[in-house]
Amino acid sequence: MGDLRSPDSGPTAHSQSLYPIRRKFSMEPKNQTVLAFHLMGLSENPDLQPILFGLFLSMYLVTVFGNLLITLAIISDSHLHTPMYFFLCNLSLVDIFFSSTTVPKMLVNIQTQSTAIPFTGCLAQMYAFHLFGTMDSFLLAVMAIDRLVAIAYPLRYSVLMRPHICGLLVGGPWVITNLQSLVHTCLMAQLTFCAGSEIPHFFCDLMPLLKLSCSDTHTNELVIFAFGIIMGLSPLSCILVSYICIFRAVFRIPSAQGKWKAFSTCGSHLTVVSLFYGTIFAVYLQPASPTSSQKDKTAALMLLIPNGQ
Numbered sequence: 001m002g003d004l005r006s007p008d009s010g011p012t013a014h015s016q017s018l019y020p021i022r023r024k025f026s027m028e029p030k031n032q033t034v035l036a037f038h039l040m041g042l043s044e045n046p047d048l049q050p051i052l053f054g055l056f057l058s059m060y061l062v063t064v065f066g067n068l069l070i071t072l073a074i075i076s077d078s079h080l081h082t083p084m085y086f087f088l089c090n091l092s093l094v095d096i097f098f099s100s101t102t103v104p105k106m107l108v109n110i111q112t113q114s115t116a117i118p119f120t121g122c123l124a125q126m127y128a129f130h131l132f133g134t135m136d137s138f139l140l141a142v143m144a145i146d147r148l149v150a151i152a153y154p155l156r157y158s159v160l161m162r163p164h165i166c167g168l169l170v171g172g173p174w175v176i177t178n179l180q181s182l183v184h185t186c187l188m189a190q191l192t193f194c195a196g197s198e199i200p201h202f203f204c205d206l207m208p209l210l211k212l213s214c215s216d217t218h219t220n221e222l223v224i225f226a227f228g229i230i231m232g233l234s235p236l237s238c239i240l241v242s243y244i245c246i247f248r249a250v251f252r253i254p255s256a257q258g259k260w261k262a263f264s265t266c267g268s269h270l271t272v273v274s275l276f277y278g279t280i281f282a283v284y285l286q287p288a289s290p291t292s293s294q295k296d297k298t299a300a301l302m303l304l305i306p307n308g309q
Helices: 011-026 046-076 083-112 119-152 154-160 163-189 206-211 218-251 256-264 267-284 292-304
Strands: 036-039 116-118
Touching: 036 083, 036 119, 046 083, 083 119, 083 163, 116 119, 119 154, 119 163, 119 206, 119 218, 119 267, 163 206, 163 218, 206 218, 218 256, 218 267
Parallel strands: none
Antiparallel strands: 036 116
């Protein structure tokens, strides 16, 4: 019998007919969601890694143990159970958590020579960073209010700064800052990341992540702007208004010794406020430039290694 196959039904024709299908399934999708990011860190120079590890490990330990000692001293000494030290205790705890949000991960990356961080871990780090960072600013504002009441209304201090009032002054900001971080994190989780996985920083932050997204980030940017205005200007305005009132109250004190005694209680707080907001302005308000990424890293490190109160 003759061969009933058509001329085009041979092996060569069969493989050619399957080739487009095979090629179709072998192509990688253009928009593939990133499941992990790579934190580029402070420096890619391998010779600097041991120096950076030792430097920031020592700074981190000093920060944690220093704030921990402040917290334990306040808790253990009944004479320090006053509104001022209550706020200071909360600030010390927040500083410990704030530093622990990013520095340990950076140290692990340096030690293991690994830059990877899972997508969920990146979101968690971003959530905690903005939670404790914003809480720091609110606590500084609350401490400014405390100093205002102590200097301008010394006879009514114990009445105005009752325990439940102090609890509200601390509890309210915790609710607000958690809400802010939750909104940022939920919006970020809905984005698709396909423009690369390398973050030119040593931790996950909002703007570096948005630059990697191939989704529409207009809503995220509007929310960041709105929260930045509200959560940034509210504590700063409160601090500025409080210190204007404090200066007016101090200048009304007749004796120079009395003025110095009243104002000396604000010196350390003013120093921390200046350093805190100075680094924030350096990170978020500087104009873009070829070296701005490195400046961001330096300023963020100053922010993440809090100074003693």
